[in-house]
Amino acid sequence: MARIGVVTFPGSLDDRDAARAVRLAGADPVRLWHADDFLAGVDAVVLPGGFSYGDYLRAGAISAFAPIMRTVVDAANAGMPVLGICNGFQILCESHLLAGAMVKNTQLTFVCKDQVLRVENADTAWSNQFSAGQEILIPLKNQDGQFIADEHTLDELEGEGRVVFRYVGNPNGSRRNIAGITNARGNVVGLMPHPEHAVEKGFGPGTDGLGFFRSALQSLLAHA
Numbered sequence: 726m727a728r729i730g731v732v733t734f735p736g737s738l739d740d741r742d743a744a745r746a747v748r749l750a751g752a753d754p755v756r757l758w759h760a761d762d763f764l765a766g767v768d769a770v771v772l773p774g775g776f777s778y779g780d781y782l783r784a785g786a787i788s789a790f791a792p793i794m795r796t797v798v799d800a801a802n803a804g805m806p807v808l809g810i811c812n813g814f815q816i817l818c819e820s821h822l823l824a825g826a827m828v829k830n831t832q833l834t835f836v837c838k839d840q841v842l843r844v845e846n847a848d849t850a851w852s853n854q855f856s857a858g859q860e861i862l863i864p865l866k867n868q869d870g871q872f873i874a875d876e877h878t879l880d881e882l883e884g885e886g887r888v889v890f891r892y893v894g895n896p897n898g899s900r901r902n903i904a905g906i907t908n909a910r911g912n913v914v915g916l917m918p919h920p921e922h923a924v925e926k927g928f929g930p931g932t933d934g935l936g937f938f939r940s941a942l943q944s945l946l947a948h949a
């Protein structure tokens with residue numbers, strides 16, 4: 726059975742739900758600790774949502790220097806599937822595994838709602854169980870959810886098909902409605918909304934979130 730690691734930082738909030746989503750998708754969740762510098766032989770890694778280090782300095786800025794991130798960056802650069810959800814996405818940007826940065830939502834308030842996303846790239850390690858153009862519904866909940874980057878970087882992301890998810894309606898001022906992006910290789914994906922909160926009927930808006938974790942399983946099989 727595939728083993729998918731979920732990292733806990735001080736202030737992580739959604740690590741338990743992420744581990745549960747991994748289990749419901751049919752993989753073995755492995756809990757990883759920010760202060761360790763090893764990945765316990767996992768096949769993929771999820772950086773969960775929350776307020777790691779209290780979002781001090783900038784959301785994700787301190788976590789990017791956690792010992793485990795050195796091994797995550799090396800593994801990601803070697804092709805391991807890595808998913809960053811919300812605070813995890815912020816950490817991936819701060820670690821420079823993904824482009825751009827996250828700033829306060831335009832309305833300067835915390836936004837919490839179920840959000841429709843359009844799948845733009847169904848060819849990444851975390852989106853291959855969707856189809857391009859498909860709309861999915863998963864929760865969004867953050868304060869620093871506005872994705873920004875310079876025009877050149879945005880054009881590059883668009884031109885290389887690295888925009889993976891776009892908001893249908895813009896909830897936070899993100900440039901070009903971008904909700905999630907990938908790296909050049911397609912193994913590292915980050916997004917602000919929370920797939921791990923939409924994995925079981927009766928608990929959240931449907932089960933569209935399962936597709937993310939099943940995609941990783943498919944990707945691991947394809948590269949086995």
Ligand SMILES: NC(=O)CC[C@H](N)C(=O)O
Nearest residue numbers: 774775811812867868869
């Ligand atoms: N749900 C979360 O992961 C919150 C992320 C982040 N710290 C923010 O509020 O922007």
